[in-house]
Amino acid sequence: MVPFIIRRLIGMVAVLFGVSVLVFIVFILLPGGDPAERMAGKNPTPQNIVNIREKWGFDRPFYVQYVKMMQKAGTGLLPGPHGEYDILRSFDTRQDVVHEIKKGIPATFSLCIGAGIIWLVFGILVGVFSAVKAGRWSDRLITTFALIGVSMPVFWLGLVLRYFLAEKPAHPRFPDGGYVPLTTDPAEWALHLILPWFCLSVLFIGFYGRVLRSNMLDTMNEDYVRTARAKGLRSNQILMRHVLRNSLIPIVSLFGLDFAAVLGGGAILTETVFDLKGVGWYAAQSVGGLDLPPIMGVTLYGSFFIVLFSALVDFFYAYLDPRIRPT
């Protein structure tokens, strides 16, 4: 197990390196033009541009620029005040990007952890129910709903929910967007998050339900299930111990990656629609003004979560199934 973990950790570092190089290419090399001028924001002084060019190494080869960029991203993580050119700063507002991302984390985590629990539980329920009832009208009905769920744009569903439940009624039951910290008022916190939780979960419930249904139906055809039936086990026992347990393995890895993606700012659409001032919301605010550093910061932050979680999923897999370890 130990060599496997070491090998996997080395692979993780390699992917993180690749990610940072790709981020560097996308944000510094791809846009073209003089990066220093872009970075100086609106109405810069010539001295400002010269300073940035020197601090970011834009007059030097690309690998020096890459190292400088990573240094600044790293310096931002350290506590304490930072100089004007030492860290990633927004083009427009000159705010510290890492600091702004940290401010968004409570809202994003509240949204994602709640939604994650909801979609995992209901996704499994939908999958098991429709697999057990496969072919009957109740299965048809529930799979049709699941299909509609995966076909809806998340932000549109959010808008519709917000309009009909929080804006149109004379006495709305739900607040019209926004986020209240858990420490301020737990009841308001939950009330503000009910619609976003639902909205973010719908797509995943539909998707997980469909995946689990077809996995379970495949597993029911396996020889060991037939053997279990031949041994005289009760059908509920077969369903829980043999079918569901084996069908859940792919769901574990799906959940690990999807959960990491939404934690890392992948819930950007839900956060934007409901004015939840989270990490994804922060990136979305910067799109309109083409303010690249916040988007760059959030992209790095998000991929960090995905890489970390996919390693964790692999460890969990290796723990569950020893056959995976050698590869």
Place this chain on the structure above:
Amino acid sequence: MAEPATDLPFDSAAFLASEEHEVAIVGRSPWYLAWRRLRRNYFALFSLFVFVLIVACCALAPVYARHVAHTGPNEVHVSEKVKVDGKLTPVVGGGSYYDAKTNRFVVKAPTYLGPTWWHANGRFVLGTDNLGRDVAVRLLYGGLNSLKIGIGSALICTFVAVFLALLGGYFGGWIDWIVSRFFDLIWAFPVLLLAIALGSALAVNGFHHFGISIEPGSLWIPTLVISYVLIPYVGRPVRGQVLSLREKEFVEAAIGGGAGPLRVMFSDLLPNIASTVLVFFTLIIANNILTEAGLSFLGAGVRLPDPSWGNLIASGQDQIQTAPWLALVPGIAIVLTVLSLNIFGDGLRDALDPRAKVRIEH
């Protein structure tokens, strides 16, 4: 040539069958068998019909604009009036105006002409937006852009992904290593964030590298961005399939028969993964339309004033209290399109993979 051992003709089974019951066994290709299964799935066929209908409607957007609505997608009609059921109604009402009788400026909340359906001779069928533009015309043009991007990026994405998967799966070794790491790298980003990053980085100055020049407002930017970020989602499963096919005897036989790598890849391996690729292609169009909508909603896809279903919803968002149809209608269009593609894709998979048929009958 030696005589055959018996006096039966070569296709003995067909010959015997024709002797017995006056029926011949006809060789049927797997594609024909799949078509026969699909033909019986009325639900999937109906979905295909809906999708084709939506595509046709959007393709006819210029005709509709010119001959029915008599306006273009970006023409404003703020200060005009139209006859609805013979009654003259302002397209955009309210705002501030000078009232000569009371000699005062009056300020009223703006009102937008709602859906007229067919009561205004085909004008403003789905109402107007805050600039007095015809929503139905913008919806069709927006659909045209969304479908162009969705289908175009699905084509590019599937083509590149299948090519890379064949390359990696066939050659193995370091080529496969590079292909897999490339997939891993894109896989390591949240899809929408990478798309937004690329979309907004390219929106600054467009793309001017390697002798290719794309202007910032071009539809090519969202098309290429979406196809790029989704490559591993098609490439990974296809590569897995190629890897297992690579070990099959028929590939060995083809190589033994003197076939080169290209020949093996395209005439032995490709036909065997074609059904998977076809299903992926259908489902990835649906996925790409959703991704485009999200991207344009956030402002990193199709840029205003060019309409697309995503940015129509985004601009309708601010007026949802006064003119809810602005955000609702494009969303319904997206749901219908994506749903029809998903149902058809499912049907196609069931038809091409008969094992799925066994599943349903459990």
